[in-house]
Amino acid sequence: MLLRLNKFLSRAGISSRRKVEEIIKSGLVKVNGAICREPSKKIDPEKDIVKVEGKRVAPPKLYYYAFYKPKEVVSTLSDPEGRKCIGDFVKNLPKGIKPVGRLDYSSEGLILLTNDGDWAQKIQHPRYNIKKIYYVKVQGRPDSKALEKWKKGWFFDGKFQKMEYVKKISETKGNHTWLEIHLIQGYTHQIKKMCAYLGYPAEKIKRIGIGKITLKNLKIGEIRKLDENEIKLLKGGKNEGSRKN
Structure with a gap:
C-alpha cells in the first residue's frame, strides 16, 4: 500500500x-x-x-487490540477532569496505541485499539458499512411499533439518526427489556436519546461487537491481541468493511 x-x-x-x-x-x-x-x-x-x-527508517510495526471498557471510564488517553480513562489501561502497550472511536462514559464493552490510522479510519467511517452491535437494557416493554420507529429513524439534533437493526432478546422481571441494537453511524448518546424519545429509557448499554470482532472471553478491563483473521475482517473482508458505492 x-x-x-x-x-x-x-x-x-x-x-x-x-x-x-x-x-x-x-x-x-x-x-x-x-x-x-x-x-x-x-x-x-x-x-x-x-x-x-x-x-x-523501518516500516512501523502495527498493533491491534480489543479492550473491554468498564463503565465510568473515558474513551480517551487522558482526561482533564482527572477521571479514569483508557490511557490508564494501555500504559504497557506499544507507543502510539489509540482507541478507535468512543464509547459513552456510562457504557461498557468493546473498544478497538491500534496504531494503524488507516484501519481505524475504515472502522469509523460509515461508508464502509461496519456495524457496531450493542445489548441494551431499557425500561418498559417496547412494542412492534417502537421497534419499527427506531429502524426507520427520524431527525433530531440536526441529523437523521436510526438503528440499522433492533430486536427484543428477552423481558425481565421489574418491567425491563433487553434489546440487540446495531448501528452503522453512531452519534453522541444516540441509543440513549432514541430510547428515551419513545419512552423506554436505557439503563444499561454494552457494546458486544464491531463487525465480526467480539469481546470473546474478555473480562471487564482486560485487553487481548486481535488475531490475523480478525484484523483482515475489518481490512475489507467479504461481509465486513466493503465500501458502499
Whole structure:
C-alpha cells in the first residue's frame, strides 16, 4: 500500500506530521538514494528505502487490540477532569496505541485499539458499512411499533439518526427489556436519546461487537491481541468493511 512520505515518517515515530514536513523540506530525507523534498510523495514502505540523516527508517510495526471498557471510564488517553480513562489501561502497550472511536462514559464493552490510522479510519467511517452491535437494557416493554420507529429513524439534533437493526432478546422481571441494537453511524448518546424519545429509557448499554470482532472471553478491563483473521475482517473482508458505492 502506498503512503505519503510525511505520513510514513510520522507513523515510524520520527516526529509529528508538521515537524516531519520541515525535516523533508530541509533535504534531510532520501528515498532510494535521492534527496526528496516533497512531503506528499507516495512511497511503498515495503519496497522503497527511506533514510533520515543517513539512517534507514523501518516500516512501523502495527498493533491491534480489543479492550473491554468498564463503565465510568473515558474513551480517551487522558482526561482533564482527572477521571479514569483508557490511557490508564494501555500504559504497557506499544507507543502510539489509540482507541478507535468512543464509547459513552456510562457504557461498557468493546473498544478497538491500534496504531494503524488507516484501519481505524475504515472502522469509523460509515461508508464502509461496519456495524457496531450493542445489548441494551431499557425500561418498559417496547412494542412492534417502537421497534419499527427506531429502524426507520427520524431527525433530531440536526441529523437523521436510526438503528440499522433492533430486536427484543428477552423481558425481565421489574418491567425491563433487553434489546440487540446495531448501528452503522453512531452519534453522541444516540441509543440513549432514541430510547428515551419513545419512552423506554436505557439503563444499561454494552457494546458486544464491531463487525465480526467480539469481546470473546474478555473480562471487564482486560485487553487481548486481535488475531490475523480478525484484523483482515475489518481490512475489507467479504461481509465486513466493503465500501458502499
